[in-house]
Amino acid sequence: MKKSLLALAVLGAFAGVASAQSSVTLFGTVDLNARYVKNDGQVRRVSLSQNGINSSRLGFRGVEDLGSGLKASFVLEGDIQPDTGGQSTPQLWNRRSTVSLMGGFGEVRLGRDYTPTFWTQTIFDVFGTQGVGSATNIRQIATVAGVTHSTFVRANNTIGYHLPSNIGGVYGQFMVSPTEGVQTEKYLGGRVGFAAGPVDVAFAYGQQNLNVNDKLKSYNIGGAYNLGVVKLTGYVNRDTAFTAKDNRISFGVAVPMGQGELHASYNQSKLTNTNYSNKVNQIAAGYVYNLSKRTAMYSNVSRLKNGAGSTLSLPNGAGPTMANGKSTGFEVGVRHFF
Secondary structure, eight states, X not given: OOOHHHHHHHHHHHHSOOTXXXXXXXXXXXXXXXXXXXXXXXXXXXXXXXXXXXXXXXXXXXEEEEETTEEEEEEEEEEOBTTTTBOSSSOTTOSEEEEEEEETTEEEEEEEEEOHHHHHHHHSSTTTTOGGGOGGGGOOTTTTSXXXXXXXXXXXXXXXXXXXXXXXXXXXXXXEEXXXXXXXXXXXXXXXXXXXXXXXXXXXXXXXEXXXXXXXXXXEEEEEEEOSSOEEEEEEEEEEETTEEEEEEEEEEEEEETTEEEEEEEEEEEEEETTEEEEEEEEEEEEEEESSSSEEEEEEEEEEEOOTTOOOOOTTOSSOOOTTOEEEEEEEXXXXXO
């Protein structure tokens, strides 16, 4: 939705001068749901939650044509918690805060941004890493192995480059984040893929410093194939840190059904450490019904099964499960874009 005057007025409070922008857009998402989660060994929890199929957010983006094929752009995007009216962190623009120069050479992008290794996982997860069906619910490298993965989704202080979009379906990006005195936020990664017709495949690699000598390394490859009557998606991801390895797989299907779409997935994580191994798996199904291009109703159901060495829970569970226990969840909600 174009809100040029409002957007310029609000941005003026942050930037001082916004009149040079040739185009400024206010955008956002509100996604709320009623969620039920039952963890073995815990009481049932019913909550008004959010982000069942999309992340709730508020943002501004703008583009200025500089001539000769060169453009400048910015994105300022922060999360919102519409159930309480708050934010998840003190950072105002905690989702993305970038400025770019774009042209025939591609795009140079600076600021807080998504890491290349995260994109493969969220794009090829049929639930888009959202809600009770998210494939990331079974990650063990951080929750079980206790490794701080601060750049799993985004990184601060990044310098990035994106390939131009007119090179025969090939796409890619490279990102580096210097330490600025914070050793554990140093990140280096890249992603390359190919998309043409019904096929989309991508490979990504990234590494984050854990201390002076050790790194957390992530590798993944994912893809999608659209058959028309069904779309197949999936990826394989490996995270390694110290002596721990977390291998995760995700397979999903999306089936168009009139104004809606049926989703289903299977996800598995196997964590191996010195003389240790633990598996977690999850099955999920959901349905999205589009009331319009911007508004949808949805429902998702999921079951997560822990191994003997884990007590993972679906989002909004009342504490961890028992070892070898299950976490079962259901949500029904409404999502609106603006």
